[in-house]
Amino acid sequence: MSNIGVLLDMVARHAPDRVVVGRMADGLTARRLSTMADGGARLLAHEDARALIYLGTNGPAFTAALFAAARAGVPLVPLNYRLSKSQLSRLIAEHVGAIAIADPEFVDALGATCSHVYSQESWLQTIESYPGDEAPDASGDVAVVIYTSGSTSAPKGVLLRHSNLFSYVVGTVQFGAEDLGECSLVSVPPYHIAAVANAITNLYAGRRYLVLQRFDPEDWLETTRREQVTHAMVVPTMLARILEAADSSVPTLRSVAYGGAQMPLSLITTALKAWPHVDFSNAYGLTETSSTISVLGPQDHRLALDATEATVRARLGSVGRPLPGVEVIIRKADGELAGPNEPGRILVRGPQVSGEYAGAAALLDADGFFDTRDEGYLDDEGYLFVLGRRDDTIIRGAENLSPFEIEEVLLTHPSVRDVVVVGVPDVEWGQRIEAVVVPEPGESVEPELLRSFVRTELRSSKTPDRIHVWETLPRTEVGKLSRREIAAQLKAPGA
Structure with missing residues (x-):
């Protein structure tokens, strides 16, 4: 052992x-x-x-x-x-x-x-x-x-x-x-897999490991400069707040790994341009897989940023390719393996994959694959795109809709800082699409104009039925949206 x-x-x-x-x-x-x-x-x-x-x-x-x-x-x-x-x-x-x-x-x-x-x-x-x-x-x-x-x-x-x-x-x-x-x-709580993963990988690499117990952008920047930090791990919301600081210079920083939540394309593009000397990596993984199973590396980021070919540039929204020793497959709803660019359920296999829960048998299939319950697809070159949790899929009029696709469009609007799209029970359609947006500081947004904005990019069936404007969105300490909490608030009387 x-x-x-x-x-x-x-x-x-x-x-x-x-x-x-x-x-x-x-x-x-x-x-x-x-x-x-x-x-x-x-x-x-x-x-x-x-x-x-x-x-x-x-x-x-x-x-x-x-x-x-x-x-x-x-x-x-x-x-x-x-x-x-x-x-x-x-x-x-x-x-x-x-x-x-x-x-x-x-x-x-x-x-x-x-x-x-x-x-x-x-x-x-x-x-x-x-x-x-x-x-x-x-x-x-x-x-x-x-x-x-x-x-x-x-x-x-x-x-x-x-x-x-x-x-x-x-x-x-x-x-x-x-x-x-x-x-x-890093600034991650100890009950998250990233805390365990960072503690053992940094030690094994011989790299000093420093924890910021509670994230604050100014404290993060001051610590980075004082301790001459060379590597950092952030979630998208942290990165956004760091880049908004009056002085976001990080002279010793050489690499940034991000993950934990979907990274808006506009934000990672801004970060790449603001810190051209920094290598960015997007890591995707789960607790059940001992952390990272797929990585979009620094060279992938640069190639995608500079690419004129749409398929290559789109990879900036991917989580890269599986790590050595990790197998990833996509299985369609009918149980068949999906082909390139066909969406389905993401399954993973490898020695780092646990898939075990206390008091229960390991949730691995007959071939040893673990069902992540995330939806996604692999492109022609094996880059993995994560479309979100199966539980988050909106089923409207028997059509399965990805909230992430709609969120990505809304985030391209210059007045939108943050957004979440959820399904809310509806008598006629089963679920209706509702979005909550947070405006950029000093900006105001008009819900109906935003709906028209989405409709020009996506078909009408993917346009939110209602858009709400909030000051902030509830997120966990690692940047994940509390979708269930948001959906419950939108279902409440008077919402």
Whole structure:
């Protein structure tokens, strides 16, 4: 079994004194992180812990917890601190015998389930000097349990095994490839797969990993300049706010990975022109696939931006091609494989794909493919285009409509800053199309003029029946639209 703790072993032997987590001035070296992971593993073994719950913001304590749990052979369970107390209590009850790391404001939600509860600070202090030298049994094969958002049902615990995460890392990152001074900045909560993926891939590459706990564009820019950040991960809404700053210069930044939500073509085009020295990559993946399965790389971005051929330029709206070792197919509604440019359900197969949930069998088909529940298609050259979740598809008069297609058109209007399109129940059509737009600062929009604008680009059956104007749209911390919440507001009386 390939335990992810081996990744830390390799780095600690290769570059023990390199700062790998946190600020350059006072961050954790590989040696110190390894010492903490060993101490944490001994603590977990001494407490006979069956899991390590993490309920708080991201930071060095999360990384230390990830590797301590790995070396103790128990799963790390990062929970969404934005859930209600009752929701958290239900999830925590599934992990009897766990100990926890929790920020003070979330301790009450733990109740009596956990035998010991540590703050982030007390966890780091305790494990750095925890006594003993015997290595615990690390034979447990589940590395992390991450709960899905529960947008359409109760949250489900996705089981990510060490073999899944190990395969993802060694298949996508070159060990120790980064020079001293490389630094990656992310602002992602610990209960998201991107937090786990970034912690292990940056470490394996030898790149310092820095977390901005709460995103603010000015703070992001100031941190990037002060810490001489070279790599960053953002979601589209973050990128938009960063580029709007009075001074958005980022002299040391060399690469930006984005994902988590659909990137408007107008925004990525603006970013490419504003930061010509930066390499952009679009990453697509899911919790169940151990993060990224497809990437649109820097060269793809440049070729698409400069292309005169429509099919090549359109690839700027794709998520690129599958990673080595990952197979992606498109299956039509009738079960047959789709041809090039034919839409259908996206299925994926590979050693990094879990497709497993706590208390349930793995949701893989007879050939080992996992159904992502995303709709999309592959073009003639194998570039993957994601059209959105199957659950988000609008069925109007027996016609399946992609909300993303309509959103892309609305976002090309110069007065529209943000937009969402959803289906709302309708007696005559089954569902009607409703859009919510957020105007650009200082701009006003006229709904009927926007409807005419869409009609000139798309046929009338894809034109929103109603367009609402809001000041902002509800999004998650990783930039995803809360479509269910928006649809519920539009269905409410008087909406």
